[in-house]
Amino acid sequence: MERSVTQIWPIGGGKGGTGKSFFTGSLGFLLAKQGYRTLLIDVDLGAANLHTIVGVPNPPRSLSDFINKRVATLDDTVVSTPLPNLFFISGAMNNLDMANLGHEQKMKVLKGVAKLSYDYILLDLGAGTAFNTIDFFMISKTGIFVTTPEPTSIENIYRLIRSVYFRKIHHVLKTYDFKALADEAERRNPRAVVSNPDLLLHVMSELDPEKGALLQRELGSFHFKLALNQLRKQDSQDIGALICKIIEKHLALRMQHIGNISFDDRVHNAVCKRMPFLDLYPYTQTALDLRECCRCLLPEKEAHLPLQGVAD
Amino acid sequence: MKPFKEQNYYEVLEISPDAVPLEIRRAFKRSFTLYQDDSLASYSFFSEEERQDILSRIEQAYLTLINPEARTAYDQSLIAAGLLDEEKTFRDKTKGPIAIYDFQKTRMDGPVPSKRSGELKSRAEHSGMIRDLLTRDTLSGSDLQKIRTALEVPLEAIAEKTNIRIDILRAIETENMELFPPRVYLKGFLRSYIRCLALDERVVADAYLKKLGIP
Numbered sequence: 001m002e003r004s005v006t007q008i009w010p011i012g013g014g015k016g017g018t019g020k021s022f023f024t025g026s027l028g029f030l031l032a033k034q035g036y037r038t039l040l041i042d043v044d045l046g047a048a049n050l051h052t053i054v055g056v057p058n059p060p061r062s063l064s065d066f067i068n069k070r071v072a073t074l075d076d077t078v079v080s081t082p083l084p085n086l087f088f089i090s091g092a093m094n095n096l097d098m099a100n101l102g103h104e105q106k107m108k109v110l111k112g113v114a115k116l117s118y119d120y121i122l123l124d125l126g127a128g129t130a131f132n133t134i135d136f137f138m139i140s141k142t143g144i145f146v147t148t149p150e151p152t153s154i155e156n157i158y159r160l161i162r163s164v165y166f167r168k169i170h171h172v173l174k175t176y177d178f179k180a181l182a183d184e185a186e187r188r189n190p191r192a193v194v195s196n197p198d199l200l201l202h203v204m205s206e207l208d209p210e211k212g213a214l215l216q217r218e219l220g221s222f223h224f225k226l227a228l229n230q231l232r233k234q235d236s237q238d239i240g241a242l243i244c245k246i247i248e249k250h251l252a253l254r255m256q257h258i259g260n261i262s263f264d265d266r267v268h269n270a271v272c273k274r275m276p277f278l279d280l281y282p283y284t285q286t287a288l289d290l291r292e293c294c295r296c297l298l299p300e301k302e303a304h305l306p307l308q309g310v311a312d
Numbered sequence: 313m314k315p316f317k318e319q320n321y322y323e324v325l326e327i328s329p330d331a332v333p334l335e336i337r338r339a340f341k342r343s344f345t346l347y348q349d350d351s352l353a354s355y356s357f358f359s360e361e362e363r364q365d366i367l368s369r370i371e372q373a374y375l376t377l378i379n380p381e382a383r384t385a386y387d388q389s390l391i392a393a394g395l396l397d398e399e400k401t402f403r404d405k406t407k408g409p410i411a412i413y414d415f416q417k418t419r420m421d422g423p424v425p426s427k428r429s430g431e432l433k434s435r436a437e438h439s440g441m442i443r444d445l446l447t448r449d450t451l452s453g454s455d456l457q458k459i460r461t462a463l464e465v466p467l468e469a470i471a472e473k474t475n476i477r478i479d480i481l482r483a484i485e486t487e488n489m490e491l492f493p494p495r496v497y498l499k500g501f502l503r504s505y506i507r508c509l510a511l512d513e514r515v516v517a518d519a520y521l522k523k524l525g526i527p
Binding site: 149150151154155158159236239242243245246249250 | 316346351352353354355356357358
């Protein structure tokens with residue numbers, strides 16, 4: 001299959017245990033089954049376990065080989081998986097300090113990812129809002145958030161998206177003094193600075209309209225997606241849509257709800273058996289939901305196209 | 313998208329400017345629940361003060377838009393500021409309730425439908441003959457007929473209105489007791505007849521029955 005542009009989807013969510021790795025693995029599985037050359041990269045450095053989910057328990061190479069210059073290019077760290085079309089870069093590190101990448105090393109990885117040529121590259125991010133996580137998340141405009149319908153998880157979604165927001169302001173203000181701006185905003189409105197990045201943007205537009213407009217454009221170009229995972233029967237179905245609404249309304253960021261994924265105890269079984277859930281239980285509601293999410297993520301015109309890939 | 317504080321009331325409630333009151337009420341309930349303290353979707357997003365600000369703004373939006381006069385004034389201010397197209401504002405296109413009793417239930421052949429009771433009363437007062445008859449102790453069938461003719465109420469109109477067979481009404485006027493219905497019905501029919509003439513039904517009915525010797 002010929003494709004010129006590589007789609008990069010970073011998958012994050014702030015909180016641990018929401019199913020980011022499971023979602024990444026399943027999405028990779030679906031894309032590969034549809035005939036797309038798909039690469040999964042585990043950037044949950046320090047707590048990597050995507051290799052277990054994709055069925056490569058002992059990856060022969062990993063990201064650390066690239067960072068420590070044991071291999072020349074990031075392409076050399078790619079490992080094939082039992083599934084054709086699905087490739088994988090492990091984040092499992094033998095170096096204990098790898099959880100905290102330095103700026104240089106991070107930039108090296110980011111540049112390396114940009115050079116890779118696949119149909120889809122999915123980045124499985126770690127929990128938390130460390131700069132490294134956020135920078136990996138911002139590698140593309142189409143980050144996918146995974147959350148569960150629980151306050152703790154939703155809280156972290158908001159924290160992550162605000163971190164992204166602030167980070168973007170930081171990027172734009174490289175030459176500028178971010179601190180001065182923050183101080184100015186705080187002086188004008190003492191209570192709202194941390195929780196209301198919108199205000200920061202407002203102040204910035206006043207201080208420097210040109211930079212403000214640039215930032216508005218940059219932020220406006222984001223097109224985030226939100227998947228609501230582990231939805232139980234008793235949970236409200238429209239939480240996802242409401243979260244998107246709040247983000248669009250109060251942060252002026254685009255965010256699209258791509259679907260709810262039902263909770264299923266058998267996900268645990270599949271992980272324990274180290275087999276793809278979609279292979280083991282293809283006719284469950286959860287599998288259906290995952291396929292629906294995948295369909296939502298693909299551009300319209302391609303959603304029905306690669307049928308020939310399904311056959312093999 | 314505009315910052316929340318600069319959004320107009322329609323944008324706050326996420327409704328179109330021509331929303332009907334029901335939509336406004338629904339939108340209010342939806343937004344109000346979303347920003348509540350116990351709402352899962354907005355959990356941790358706002359500080360308490362921000363939440364209160366937003367809630368009061370939503371409430372203000374609702375109270376303005378749900379009140380027709382306040383809404384019109386608000387629309388006008390938006391139109392004056394060039395933010396709203398007058399064409400797009402809400403206009404109450406709903407019909408008022410239909411008064412079902414305005415309908416004529418039966419078709420009238422005669423040119424004179426039942427006369428208004430006020431008109432009949434004044435005519436009765438101005439007619440010396442009727443006044444004279446009404447002072448009497450007893451009234452015969454022909455007396456009733458005279459009154460009716462003087463009031464220009466056709467017997468057919470009474471039959472239409474009261475649903476009493478016309479031959480029975482005629483029998484009352486001609487005192488043809490063979491055609492009379494049973495006693496209880498007779499009294500009721502008589503009263504209906506008199507009511508159509510806008511007379512005092514009790515007094516007139518008593519006088520008529522007295523004349524016929526019916527207790």
